Amino acid sequence: GRRMECSSLPKPVKLSGRTCTGAENSKRLIFFQKIRRRRKNMASKPKLSLAWQMMIGLALGVVVGAFVDSAFAQTYLQPLGQLFIRLIRMVVVPLVIATIIAGCAGIADTSKLGRVAGKVLLVYAITTALSVLFGILFANWIRPGIGLDLSTDSLVAKAVTAPSLTTTLLEIVPINPMEAMSKGSMLQIIFFAVIFGFGLSALGERGKPVLTFFELVGDVMIRVTNMVMLYAPIGVFGLIAFTVARHGLSVLLPLFSLVLTSFLATFCLVFIVLVPMVALLGRTPPVKFLKGIFEPWLIAFTTCSSAAALPANLKAARKLGASKSIASFSIPLGNTVNMNGTAVYMGVCAVFAAEVFGIPLSITDQATIVLMGVFAAVGTAGVPGAGLIMTTIVFTQVGIPLEAVALIAGIDRILDMIRTSINVVGDVASALVVTNLEGDLNKEPYQEGEA
Secondary structure, three states: OHHHHHHOOOOOEEEOOEEEOHHHHHHHHHHHHHHHHHHHHHHOOOOOOHHHHHHHHHHHHHHHHHHOOHHHHHHHHHHHHHHHHHHHHHHHHHHHHHHHHHHHHHOOOHHHHHHHHHHHHHHHHHHHHHHHHHHHHHHHHHOOOOOOOOOOOOOOOOOOOOOOHHHHHHHHOOOOHHHHHHHOOHHHHHHHHHHHHHHHHHOHHHHHHHHHHHHHHHHHHHHHHHHHHOOHHHHHHHHHHHHHHHHOOHHHOOOHHHHHHHHHHHHHHHHHHHHHHHHHHOOOOHHHHHHHOHHHHHHHHHHOOOOOOHHHHHHHHHHOOOOHHHHHHHHHHHHHHOOHHHHHHHHHHHHHHHHHOOOOOOHHHHHHHHHHHHHHHHOOOOOOOHHHHHHHHHHHHOOOOOHHHHHHHOOHHHHHHHHHHHHHHHHHHHHHHHHHHOOOOOOOOOOOOOO
């Protein structure tokens, strides 16, 4: 017993040339253990998150842009933002192909796959129609174009002819999938990926090796995206600094009511439609949802590109509880066809332009705006400024002069930030709703780095 008692004593420790034993040794050990714990705690402190880094880049961009001229910003700051956009667009096509194919093939039950696709498209159609309606209602309430004395004599806008429904549907099918990939034609890419995924799913066990390959490609592209996102704060800084230096705040003054209308309409869309929809049909608490979508929202807001926010949106949907297969299918698809913010913007701008030119809009005209806004939003590319071009389709249908497009173009960057950030929010909301309707919510925990 004595031997065991002695063996339990701390071993002598040699410190500063002398040997310490007994109680003194124990005190020394306790002291060094405290130091180790303190160092460990310091090392384990959370680093500044990517979202906060981008917020800092955004704030610095506003400050720097206010003090530099547009020529300097265009030469030295804009390339920083353009590099970020190019890096993101580099990863989007392979990421979309891999995730959609893996998502479709990952649903072994083909009847479930068709059911999921139908629910996703139905939710997209309903939310997009409501978005246009919100834009029209708020524009009719605030009437942003009344009382504005804006000269449109020198404005010129290029017309965009609305394609027929037959042409639109035919253009979805790619003649050459490789050509569609090289051109970045997202609707064609998604169509091919969905069909490929259906075929791969039908193979059953024989198709497992190919499914594993695309899952691995998706994992690799997620990691590549994470590498690219390390540059995001610098890219955000460059984009915002150039925007502020080029446009300044003075451009907002004559069209402030239009910006305000667009902001209020999108804000109310989120908190009256999307958040309650997520809470009731998606069984996700509003606060958790808003926290979860903050990072993709911020990326879309600063870059004006829903494609740039695609990887972060996939990650957000998974972390909030969407199943891997449904998120991999619905988020890339929504990135191209579910443009809630753009739909709001089209409704607001149509009423605004009609008021500026003194054109009364009947109930039939406004119903036409809703319908054409849905189709135009579906065809809008997830890149900066695409929504402005697509508004000409809506304007043409109700007889609004296309000069209005050039009038809005002066503040389109501000409007683009508002509408694009809401586009990505709608995608995640829809993914959560469909996942819950399928009974799969929170059944597949997110694993860091997954596709």
